[in-house]
Amino acid sequence: MGKITGFMEYERLEEGYKPPKERLKDYREFVIGLDDSQSKVQAARCMDCGTPFCNSGCPVNNVIPDFNDLVFQQDWQNAWMVLDSTNNFPEFTGRICPAPCEAACTLNYNADPVGIKSIEHAIADRAWQNGWVQPRVPRIKTGKKVAVVGSGPAGMAAAQQLARVGHEVTLFEKNDRLGGLLRYGIPDFKMEKSHIDRRIDQMKAEGVTVRTGVMIGSLPKGSKVTNLAKETIEPKQLLSDFDAVVLAGGAEQSRDLPVPGRDLDGVHFAMEFLPQQNRVVAGDKVKGQIRADGKHVIVIGGGDTGSDCVGTSNRHGAASVVQFELMPQPPEEENKELTWPYWPYKLRTSSSHEEGCDREFAIATKEFIGEKGKVTGVKTVRVEWKDGKMVEVPGSEQTLRADLVLLAMGFTSPVASILEGFGVDKDTRGNAKASTEFIGGYATSVPKVFAAGDIRRGQSLVVWAIREGRQAARAVDEFLMGFSDLPR
Template identity: 50%
Template sequence: MADPKGFMTTPRQDWPRRPVEERVRDWDEVYVPGALLPIISKQADRCMDCGIPFCHDACPLGNLIPEWNDLVSREDWRAAADRLHATNNFPEFTGRLCPAPCEAGCVLAINQPAVTIKNVECAIADRVWEEGFAPPRPPERLSGKTVAVIGSGPTGLAAAQQLTRAGHTVAVYERADRPGGLMRYGIPEFKMEKHHLERRLEQMRAEGTKFRTSTSVGQDIGADELRTRYDAVVLATGATAWRELTVPGRELTGIHQAMEYLPLSNRVCAGDLEASPLSAAGKHVVIVGGGDTGADCLGTAVREGAASVTQLDIYALPEVERDEDAEPWPTYPIRIYRLSAAHEEARDLRTAPVADADARLFAASTLRFDGDAEGHVRSLHLVEVDARRRPVDGTGRTLPADLVLLALGFSGPDRQDGLVDQLGLAMEPRGTVARDAGFATNVPGVFAAGDAARGQSLIVWAIAEGRAVAAAVDRHLTGSSRLPSPIGPYDRPMVV
């Protein structure tokens, strides 16, 4: 604890964002470049080095937060990087994309603004690359065992890196043309520029991990062939089976899933396309779904030049402060008003003049879509609902809609490629892959991790799953393992 009075003398200061008018004209990250380092040491000073640091329990990775806060306050960046990487393979991802449940569990947050843990993490991660603190770590010797990892999202990458460093020969199979999963084609560039991903992939290749892209397991290569070729298989395909909206008019053209829309804008940024075939330019856009994916669609549509953008959230407008009775500290408060960068942009640019706050209409349920003579959507009819999602009389309204994006979440792995059925995997009633306490499925040598088995979750849980399943596979292959296992398959976030 470098400054025992830091939390009393230093107010919270977050990484400043670039002006809205500037950042919506490009796809660069929303934060002011270079503005974090001048403030971060004093922000790290606010950490109280608690006797019982609840931020540890709030983070499934078990990040050593008070330790690296203290090191950053002393500007010992190399030691801070070592402590951060001891529990997290990809802090530059989590420092940008995680909603920071650790901050909700910060002891200081009982009666003051929490420590800017996420910003400190991001500062360390970026300094790691600037100073060359993340060289490849290839194994000293090979085990002679081979592992196939199916899926290259955060779970698959974490599992692959851990198993490669343990000495196993690992190949990662990815059905897209580039590795990265949702971090590549689901997360917009303005939230995380893809050079952060590319640096880690190059590190992994230098360590010995092989990547097999444009390969759909179940179609381009059979599941039985994969099991024959490898000593173990890790299923880390994510939960990509999107939820549908079954209302009249759903068949109209111009209504798309969010994950049909977002990858195209990422491909434009990557130089694969000159323009997205689903571009929001000049269109009235309505996003159905109030979560992070909907916010990603919002920021993307704003940058594409939409005529208007409105986001519908079925939940009521939440309070600005945590409800201590419903969601007491140190649980992560789900129902609290948060202003993401995309919502800030929509608010300042007034993309939805009819919205309750920023671009969002709360307590809003879609009734039907109407279209024109050519069968293209032109309007969305909605109604306000109460806390039990029952329609409120007299609250119906109509929004213009040339492009509708459905961001309703995901239910489990996509089964269209045949992988689940070819393997004969047992499934849970909610559509996820069943597994035992050791991450093993009912098929010998096949393990499941990440959203495919846990269900839709946060990036920190995905990385923790990847690290934990790697330890389980290592133990399966060698009889024991020294790899860390931060969580079990049945662990869940702290809730009331």
């Protein structure tokens, strides 16, 4: 424990941001991380609880009190070793994780939690700067071949863990670059893609073979999922060529809004809009890019994807941005006696909201209005909840101007044809059916086929994907070898 009275002496210190006017000029990261002295003070606030709920609040079970103490001692290299032991990609989570560990922090019960995420960010960046992140090349090869389908955080974590114990791993991705939604969903201003690139370089050095532009199976007719693959491999071929297959694709089916006017030009899914901008930032030329320049933009959906649409629209130079949320506005402060140490229900304001956005709560979309085939407005109605049911408020209808509407209401399931191609049983939500039991965990109904990440659990957090990729890797290793030394 760094300092016994630190939590009583020091206040929480947030990471800084560049001013909105400055950061809206480009797509670079704008978070100003903590320096050495600030990190030390923040780490000193850790109470070293008898029962550190932060450990269990973190899906990958980071050993948080230990690396906090080491940062307080300014022993950064050992702090990195502790962090690296549980999290394959802390440079990702240190940037984009919502930090459920901080919600579970004991100090958060009646004060501000320790800035765990900012400390993790500082440790990971220092590790890369000092060359502490090196490939772990296995000394012995097992001769077993594993295919990992999908290169998001779950697929990357599974591939890296399996390669480190000597399996011959091939990572398949239908897009031209690796990373899944890390690459083509999360905007560069939240996480620059160089962080993915250097991890991929490390994984290649560890023995992972990468194949991009390869679609496993086929998409159903009329699918809204973008497929730019140049090659298709049938699932039965993969099952024939490999000793085990890990399905780690995303939940890519966007939730639609089937109201009148949905087919008007200018109404798009968020995942049509966001990936295009990421490709442009990467240097690609995107024909007919969806742009928000000078437009009145309405974003339907109040979550992180909607927030990303807000930030991207503002960088395009939108005339106005309004974000809709169907549910009532949450309280600004949670009732900690009821929620701690679990993730609380409260109003969350992102950096994108602060850059410029009107937020409308308890509002439903009735119809998209248009002229000459193009959207010009959105007809809405206020809603309230009575006896557990949503009802419209009489006389609350209104029409808001809109030149661009972005649907960001979440994702329903993975691409069904992928699971059907392998013959994998699905759960009631259309996800791959596979339990997380210690024995036989992540195994699907098809022999030697495993599933992890969003394709198994549905839309979730990057940190949950990393956890599932790691745990699935252990299950696969145990299946292939009869035992496994990989951590679970």
